[in-house]
Amino acid sequence: MSIFVDKETRLLVQGITGREGQFHTRQCVAYGTNVVAGVTPGKGGQKMDDIPVFNTVKDAVKETGANCSMVFVPPAFAADAIMEAADAGVPLIVAITEGIPVLDMMKVKNFLNTTNSRLIGPNCPGIITPGECKVGIMPGPIHMPGPIGVISRSGTLTYEVVYQLSQQNIGQSTCIGIGGDPINGTNFIDCLEAFQADPDTKGIVMVGEIGGNAEEEACEYIVENVTKPVVGFIAGLTAPPGRRMGHAGAIISGGSGTAQAKIDAMKKAGITVVEDLGIFGVVCKDAFEKVI
Amino acid sequence: MKIHEYQAKELFDRFEIPIPRGSVAFSVDEAVKVAESLGKFPVVVKAQIHAGGRGKGGGVKLANSIEEVRKVADEILGMTLVTHQTGPEGKVVRKVLVEEGLDIDKELYLSVIPDRSTAKVVIMTSEAGGMDIEEVAAKTPEKIIKVWVDPGFGIQPYHAREVAFRLNVEPEVVKQFGALIPRLYRLFFDYDCSLVEINPLVITKDKKLIALDAKVNFDDNALYRHKDILEYRDLDEEDPLEVEASKYNLNYIRLDGNIGNMVNGAGLAMATMDVIKRAGGEPANFLDVGGGASAEMVENGFRIILSDEKVKAVLINIFGGILRCDVLAKGVVEATKKVEVKVPVVIRMEGTNVEEGRKILKESGLNLIVAKDIKDAAEKISSIVKE
Numbered sequence: 001m002s003i004f005v006d007k008e009t010r011l012l013v014q015g016i017t018g019r020e021g022q023f024h025t026r027q028c029v030a031y032g033t034n035v036v037a038g039v040t041p042g043k044g045g046q047k048m049d050d051i052p053v054f055n056t057v058k059d060a061v062k063e064t065g066a067n068c069s070m071v072f073v074p075p076a077f078a079a080d081a082i083m084e085a086a087d088a089g090v091p092l093i094v095a096i097t098e099g100i101p102v103l104d105m106m107k108v109k110n111f112l113n114t115t116n117s118r119l120i121g122p123n124c125p126g127i128i129t130p131g132e133c134k135v136g137i138m139p140g141p142i143h144m145p146g147p148i149g150v151i152s153r154s155g156t157l158t159y160e161v162v163y164q165l166s167q168q169n170i171g172q173s174t175c176i177g178i179g180g181d182p183i184n185g186t187n188f189i190d191c192l193e194a195f196q197a198d199p200d201t202k203g204i205v206m207v208g209e210i211g212g213n214a215e216e217e218a219c220e221y222i223v224e225n226v227t228k229p230v231v232g233f234i235a236g237l238t239a240p241p242g243r244r245m246g247h248a249g250a251i252i253s254g255g256s257g258t259a260q261a262k263i264d265a266m267k268k269a270g271i272t273v274v275e276d277l278g279i280f281g282v283v284c285k286d287a288f289e290k291v292i
Numbered sequence: 293m294k295i296h297e298y299q300a301k302e303l304f305d306r307f308e309i310p311i312p313r314g315s316v317a318f319s320v321d322e323a324v325k326v327a328e329s330l331g332k333f334p335v336v337v338k339a340q341i342h343a344g345g346r347g348k349g350g351g352v353k354l355a356n357s358i359e360e361v362r363k364v365a366d367e368i369l370g371m372t373l374v375t376h377q378t379g380p381e382g383k384v385v386r387k388v389l390v391e392e393g394l395d396i397d398k399e400l401y402l403s404v405i406p407d408r409s410t411a412k413v414v415i416m417t418s419e420a421g422g423m424d425i426e427e428v429a430a431k432t433p434e435k436i437i438k439v440w441v442d443p444g445f446g447i448q449p450y451h452a453r454e455v456a457f458r459l460n461v462e463p464e465v466v467k468q469f470g471a472l473i474p475r476l477y478r479l480f481f482d483y484d485c486s487l488v489e490i491n492p493l494v495i496t497k498d499k500k501l502i503a504l505d506a507k508v509n510f511d512d513n514a515l516y517r518h519k520d521i522l523e524y525r526d527l528d529e530e531d532p533l534e535v536e537a538s539k540y541n542l543n544y545i546r547l548d549g550n551i552g553n554m555v556n557g558a559g560l561a562m563a564t565m566d567v568i569k570r571a572g573g574e575p576a577n578f579l580d581v582g583g584g585a586s587a588e589m590v591e592n593g594f595r596i597i598l599s600d601e602k603v604k605a606v607l608i609n610i611f612g613g614i615l616r617c618d619v620l621a622k623g624v625v626e627a628t629k630k631v632e633v634k635v636p637v638v639i640r641m642e643g644t645n646v647e648e649g650r651k652i653l654k655e656s657g658l659n660l661i662v663a664k665d666i667k668d669a670a671e672k673i674s675s676i677v678k679e
Contacts, residue, residue, distance in 0.1 A: 075513060101511050102484070102486065103484055103514065106411045106443045107443055110443075111444065137583070137613065137614060139612070139613045154560065155558075156555075156557030156559065156611040157560040163611070163642065163643075183408060210562070213409070214409075217409075235560075235562035236562040237569065240545075245561070245578055246578070248512075250559075254429070255430075276667075276670075277567055278567065278665065278666040278668075278669075279667060
């Protein structure tokens with residue numbers, strides 16, 4: 001078992017004919033993901049490799065039964081693309097695009113609340129259930145199937161963490177990058193809820209960073225609802241306040257969103273906090289010993 | 293992106309948000325001319341830099357005569373202003389805003405910002421204006437009034453009424469509030485702002501509501517649809533190395549430490565800075581070369597780090613996903629051909645094409661210290677710091 005994506009996932013790629021879209025679609029296919037359709041307005045009827053391309057998401061869903069969309073559309077048009085997928089009833093939308101304006105994402109988020117669609121991202125590496133399905137840009141080979149669920153706001157930092165897990169022979173049930181933007185779809189709590197409910201996930205890794213208070217809220221949720229062991233890491237102890245550290249969401253403003261406050265909240269919630277990234281895998285080996 | 297107070301006030305004026313009469317001046321003579329045109333005293337001379345706390349730092353002064361305007365403008369222009377937001381090195385003042393002085397009855401606070409957790413726009417106001425609003429929020433949260441607006445539906449008259457009636461102000465001021473709030477919201481919305489703040493928003497003795505200060509920041513991701521705002525960018529206010537890095541689409545922030553670093557991905561970059569600190573060093577910068585960096589970007593990033601004189605060693609940490617390790621290695625080799633590398637360089641790379649990358653580094657004959665993982669990299673940095 002796993003959460004959100006598996007062997008049944010039928011993937012559609014919005015922006016499939018662009019440079020990034022093409023490259024990563026091929027990587028997903030190579031990993032074993034069932035890519036059934038692409039959408040590029042104006043290119044309906046064409047094919048990308050053997051994958052049929054449609055003008056609209058509605059057409060693609062109707063013809064192929066796609067149940068998940070991966071969005072590679074450029075930032076200026078990405079909000080529109082996400083809303084199109086939701087309006088077409090796609091249950092899971094994974095937005096890789098970085099740099100979507102905040103006001104656009106606000107509209108998307110409020111619109112999604114009126115639909116049954118789940119959004120992962122934007123500005124994220126995507127989601128992978130090792131050995132089954134990859135919807136995103138993460139390097140497939142570093143992952144291995146297993147019992148640990150991974151949730152992260154970051155991209156390459158997630159790869160580092162997953163790599164160290166695999167080095168210790170600790171496999172992953174599903175790894176989700178929820179994205180580095182201030183306003184995103186699926187949050188830590190949504191993922192924690194799903195991992196807690198998934199019988200094959202035995203432990204959870206949570207990787208946060210400075211900015212906002214999503215980690216603090218997740219910690220409160222963990223105290224009340226999560227019985228599985230959790231290992232946490234927070235990036236940005238040395239980040240100066242008031243500066244945006246790459247991710248639009250990674251900024252300490254008005255004294256809130258500091259790494260120390262998040263680490264303290266994690267410790268208070270009984271989470272094993274790793275402060276030295278170099279030994280992340282080793283600490284996990286120990287923390288998850290009883291469940292793996 | 294940040295802009296100056298006088299530029300923010302130009303925007304306010306365009307949206308009919310009341311501001312004091314005044315104008316920007318780049319020299320003492322210009323300041324005197326502005327003061328003369330205002331026709332009455334006192335006037336206020338305010339340093340224009342991208343940082344708060346200007347008053348406490350001596351960058352805002354009253355003048356009661358033309359002679360005094362000349363004197364204070366001369367003091368402020370060219371001074372290095374140090375505030376809690378500038379860092380210890382301060383910022384050189386290159387322009388001042390000269391404005392009419394007002395007879396103030398009361399100081400309020402008003403701002404519009406995006407709210408992450410609700411995905412709505414929040415309007416915040418408080419009777420505790422003129423003070424550090426974060427402190428007010430922490431100590432007396434009941435003094436801050438918040439109203440949320442769904443950007444899909446936009447601002448409604450009741451939003452403004454709710455804010456105005458909950459503030460303890462006279463009926464004639466309530467009316468002005470009702471007009472002001474929608475204008476402020478429209479400025480925020482039309483220009484994709486990340487912050488619009490008036491602190492203080494003053495009520496004058498003759499019961500007029502006026503924005504005494506103005507702060508407007510913009511969402512960098514939305515600047516592509518606001519070309520006119522880009523004209524407001526002031527390169528004098530930015531670090532020269534950061535300006536240089538932005539030319540190559542590199543995400544670089546200069547810091548005070550001694551260990552330079554280059555990483556792909558913002559989260560890993562922050563975590564690498566933390567690793568440096570744990571190893572006993574201080575990060576000299578944040579540099580995310582991004583997921584899809586080219587050899588040229590890597591080369592430029594490396595060159596920029598090395599041009600910071602404080603840097604005593606460099607740590608390169610790349611987890612190759614989209615950015616392949618061989619591309620990184622080529623960039624580093626090219627950069628070392630162009631700039632003289634006088635400090636030790638530790639490289640840790642992992643992921644896509646790591647073997648080719650290591651081969652390129654080895655065959656280059658460069659004196660690089662290759663680390664096998666993050667732990668090893670931290671230990672190597674630690675031993676360099678101790679020397």
